Amino acid sequence: MITLTNVRKEYSSDVAIGPVNLEIPAGGITALVGPNGAGKSTLLTMIGRLLGIDEGNITVASYDVTSTASKDLAKIISILRQENHFVTKLTVRQLVGFGRFPYSKGRLTKEDEGIISRYIDFFNLTELEDRYLDQLSGGQRQRAYVAMVLCQETNYVLLDEPLNNLDIAHSVEMMKHLENAAAQFGRTIIVVLHDINFAARYADYIVAVKHGMIEKEGTPEQIMKNEILSEIFNTEIEVIEGPHGKIACYH
Structure with missing residues (x-):
């Protein structure tokens, strides 16, 4: 479980996050949603300790995010930010292999290589593993980045807008991969999403x-x-029953 207790982050007298009190359940997928500028990505990066907090406490699986050593936290929680500045002359396999760094420190073992192959196969990247990142489509590259994060084999995975710049088909494909990863590998996945x-x-x-x-x-x-969605997104929203559950329709 991830627990935020009285967490605050103040940017100015007019812009602040919190106080936030939240318990994110272990297992499955938790989605952070809301309008632009609401603070979704800020919350995610604070949980992942990429951004410090001004007040409060964050624990992940009972580990204090603020005080836990980086080498230990990297085996508990992994995070993928929106901005990924990829090195063009890096292959898919090399990128995914970076996920093993907390364990191998750059010296990959036979076990590491097996784990890398597992996630390359899981994300259907096997035929692309020797291609350079600049030879991939946006959807393929995004799958490679998420494979790298999962290859870190943490119980908690944070993904900041993994559907960014993906079309509908690739977005569906990505969410199905995440759904399967949560079930098959027993991960807790927290994801920032724009589409309710x-x-x-x-x-x-x-x-x-x-x-x-x-x-x-x-x-x-x-x-x-x-009424809940209309209040959250500041616009009239009607929820209808679709073939796979409820769907929000904007007016």
């Missing part, structure tokens, strides 16, 4: 963020309601 319908379809738990605060949280069934 992807959250409703694939997440087990939804946390809605607005103005730096937790507006609502619950299962998709609890969150996917006209």
